[in-house]
Amino acid sequence: MDSTKTDKVPEPTLRRLPWYLSVCRLLKAQGETFVSSTRLSKETNIVASQIAKDLSFVDIVGRTRVGYEIDNLLEVLEAFLGFTSIHKAFLFGAGRLGGALLNDSGLKQFGLEIVAAFDSNPRLVGHSISGIPVYHISDLEKIIRRHPVKIGILTVPINNAQEVADKMVVWGIKAIWNFTPLRIRVPDDIVVQNTSLYAHLSLMFNRLGSIEENNEIKGGKK
Amino acid sequence: MDSTKTDKVPEPTLRRLPWYLSVCRLLKAQGETFVSSTRLSKETNIVASQIAKDLSFVDIVGRTRVGYEIDNLLEVLEAFLGFTSIHKAFLFGAGRLGGALLNDSGLKQFGLEIVAAFDSNPRLVGHSISGIPVYHISDLEKIIRRHPVKIGILTVPINNAQEVADKMVVWGIKAIWNFTPLRIRVPDDIVVQNTSLYAHLSLMFNRLGSIEENNEIKGGKK
Numbered sequence: 001m002d003s004t005k006t007d008k009v010p011e012p013t014l015r016r017l018p019w020y021l022s023v024c025r026l027l028k029a030q031g032e033t034f035v036s037s038t039r040l041s042k043e044t045n046i047v048a049s050q051i052a053k054d055l056s057f058v059d060i061v062g063r064t065r066v067g068y069e070i071d072n073l074l075e076v077l078e079a080f081l082g083f084t085s086i087h088k089a090f091l092f093g094a095g096r097l098g099g100a101l102l103n104d105s106g107l108k109q110f111g112l113e114i115v116a117a118f119d120s121n122p123r124l125v126g127h128s129i130s131g132i133p134v135y136h137i138s139d140l141e142k143i144i145r146r147h148p149v150k151i152g153i154l155t156v157p158i159n160n161a162q163e164v165a166d167k168m169v170v171w172g173i174k175a176i177w178n179f180t181p182l183r184i185r186v187p188d189d190i191v192v193q194n195t196s197l198y199a200h201l202s203l204m205f206n207r208l209g210s211i212e213e214n215n216e217i218k219g220g221k222k
Numbered sequence: 223m224d225s226t227k228t229d230k231v232p233e234p235t236l237r238r239l240p241w242y243l244s245v246c247r248l249l250k251a252q253g254e255t256f257v258s259s260t261r262l263s264k265e266t267n268i269v270a271s272q273i274a275k276d277l278s279f280v281d282i283v284g285r286t287r288v289g290y291e292i293d294n295l296l297e298v299l300e301a302f303l304g305f306t307s308i309h310k311a312f313l314f315g316a317g318r319l320g321g322a323l324l325n326d327s328g329l330k331q332f333g334l335e336i337v338a339a340f341d342s343n344p345r346l347v348g349h350s351i352s353g354i355p356v357y358h359i360s361d362l363e364k365i366i367r368r369h370p371v372k373i374g375i376l377t378v379p380i381n382n383a384q385e386v387a388d389k390m391v392v393w394g395i396k397a398i399w400n401f402t403p404l405r406i407r408v409p410d411d412i413v414v415q416n417t418s419l420y421a422h423l424s425l426m427f428n429r430l431g432s433i434e435e436n437n438e439i440k441g442g443k444k
Contacts, residue, residue, distance in 0.1 A: 014428055018421040019405040022380050026404075029381060044405045082427030083420075100322030110420045111427065150430065158244050159251060175430040177422070182248075183241040183266045193426035195419065198305075198332045199240040200399070204415035205304030205333065206236055208372065208397040 013054045014081075019044045020051065021077040028070050036067030083111040088149045090173070091117040092164050093156030094124050094134050097179055097197075101153060102129040114153065116143055137164065140171055150174045158182045235276045236303075241266045242273065243299045250292050258289030305333040310371045312395070313339040314386050315378030316346050316356050319401055319419075323375060324351040336375065338365055359386065362393055372396045380404045 023043045027035055037048040037055075044051070055068070058080045062068045078084045086108075091098050094117045101107065102117060117134045119125060125136045135143055152173040156164050158180050165176060165184040175191035178184055181198050245265045249257055259270040259277075266273070277290070280302045284290045300306045308330070313320050316339045323329065324339060339356045341347060347358045357365055374395040378386050380402050387398060387406040397413035400406055403420050 009428065011425065014425050015421055018403045018418060018424060022402070022404040026381060043407075045407055046405075081424035082431065083424065087427060087430075096326050096328055097322075100319075100325065103322065104318050106318055107419070107423070110423055112423055151426070159248060175426050177426055180244070181240045182244040183268075185265075185267055191426060191429040193422050193429075195417070195422045196240060197329070197417065199237055200415050200417045201329070201332055201334055202240060202303035202305065203233065203236050204373070204397050204399055204413060205309060206231065207413045207415070208309075209304065 009057045013057055016044075016046060016050075016054050017058070017077055017081055019046070020055070021074065021081065024070050024074045024077065028074065033070055034063075034066040034068065035070050035073065036065075037062070039067065081111075083109070085111060086113050087111050087151055088113050088115045088147065089151035089153055089177075090115065090140075090144070090149050090168075091132075091153040091155060092119075092137070092168070093154065093160075094119040094121070094129060095155065095157075098153070098155035099129055101155065101179075102132050105130075112151070115147055115149065118143075137167070140167060144171045144173075148172065151177065153177045153179070154184070155179045231279045235279055238266075238268060238272075238276050239280070239299055239303060241268070242277070243296065243303065246292050246296045246299065250296065255292055256285075256288040256290065257292050257295065258287075259284070261289065303333075305331070307333060308335050309333050309373055310335050310337045310369065311373035311375055311399075312337065312362075312366070312371050312390075313354075313375040313377060314341075314359070314390070315376065315382070316341040316343075316351060317377065317379075320375070320377035321351055323377065323401075324354050327352075334373070337369055337371065340365075359389070362389060366393045366395075370394065373399065375399045375401070376406070377401045 020040055023040055024035060037051045040051050041048040058076050060068060060073055060076045089112055091101060091114050094102060102114060114132055117129065117132055118137045118140060119134055120137050124134045127134055150173060152168040154161060154165060154176055161180040161182040162184055165186060168176060169186055169190055176186065177193045177195065179195050181196045184192060186192060242262055245262055246257060259273045262273050263270040280298050282290060282295055282298045311334055313323060313336050316324060324336060336354055339351065339354055340359045340362060341356055342359050346356045349356055372395060374390040376383060376387060376398055383402045383404040384406055387408060390398060391408055391412055398408065399415045399417065401417050403418045406414060408414060
């Protein structure tokens with residue numbers, strides 16, 4: 001991997017690349033072999049010039065008229081997005097959401113393999129969920145020495161979130177996928193990816209509310 | 223709700239408000255009754271002036287020195303974020319991720335109640351998951367007439383995503399919570415909230431990769 005190149009990929013580009021990947025998968029399933037920027041644009045509602053710019057960050061060259069070879073674009077995008085190499089992870093908090101992630105074999109297809117889970121609930125510790133062992137959080141040191149894992153998934157209740165994040169950092173976790181609605185505090189060199197379903201929910205409620213109110217206002221004016 | 227006010231709340235503010243809510247919940251559990259901007263700042267790593275600005279959008283007044291009353295701030299934030307009123311939703315695609323959301327009773331605490339699920343798998347249709355009935359997608363028209371629901375959760379495979387989204391729109395769904403990695407195309411007046419776990423995963427891989435490469439480069443220079 002060319003680090004100088006990777007460093008410079010803007011986050012909006014990184015957010016759009018999975019959309020192009022999905023379109024390629026769909027078109028491939030439909031038997032297509034080439035995809036043009038125009039077609040990608042039509043399928044994603046993103047302007048073609050932006051797509052060309054985004055794809056200039058990945059190592060792919062399109063051909064005049066026909067566009068990109070789908071198999072090639074798929075391969076390059078999957079590798080670029082990190083989906084082809086397996087990244088091992090620990091999961092912290094095997095409750096509702098955590099349990100659901102342990103059951104989601106889809107994550108492995110996208111390069112994430114959960115190799116162990118941690119919890120403090122005696123009904124879970126010592127058992128396994130979807131074949132993944134659940135350890136007590138106090139065993140983290142022992143387990144991480146055996147499996148030097150870099151990624152931690154945080155699905156504990158908010159009252160434990162900071163404490164567990166601190167433990168992860170102490171024992172060498174470098175990236176935290178934070179599903180809690182708490183903003184965890186970590187040193188600068190730790191990657192935090194926030195995925196709070198509840199924050200997304202409130203964004204949707206808010207936008208839906210605004211739209212409905214606007215329609216009511218419009219309706220009232222008629 | 224004051225629509226002119228709601229319309230103007232910037233999205234970054236809406237993304238930060240749930241963090242303040244989480245802090246309030248934690249502090250309340252610890253027996254605190256007031257929270258200052260400074261304290262909120264310390265707990266969230268967001269500068270106090272930004273917090274004051276964000277909270278100016280919600281209907282709350284702080285007191286000099288002591289700050290905001292926690293019970294009051296909790297109540298106001300929960301209402302503002304839409305977590306206190308129940309929004310009914312249909313779920314489309316009761317597979318792995320969809321099934322996990324049906325099992326996640328936490329959503330209801332945040333104002334989202336899934337009242338029915340739709341799938342085409344004969345092993346699921348006619349059964350119920352966590353007490354929520356699963357119907358065949360062809361029954362959508364019939365069911366939505368009985369339950370005029372505005373929110374649809376999209377957890378189908380990408381090859382069905384656009385088709386199912388089109389159906390939702392036809393039958394009156396106004397907001398789509400899209401968990402697929404596909405960029406669905408909908409009319410302008412439909413709210414789409416994208417929550418692609420895989421897109422978040424690739425962002426995290428990318429940032430983790432950059433950090434590790436930087437460390438290797440630094441290490442190599444020593």
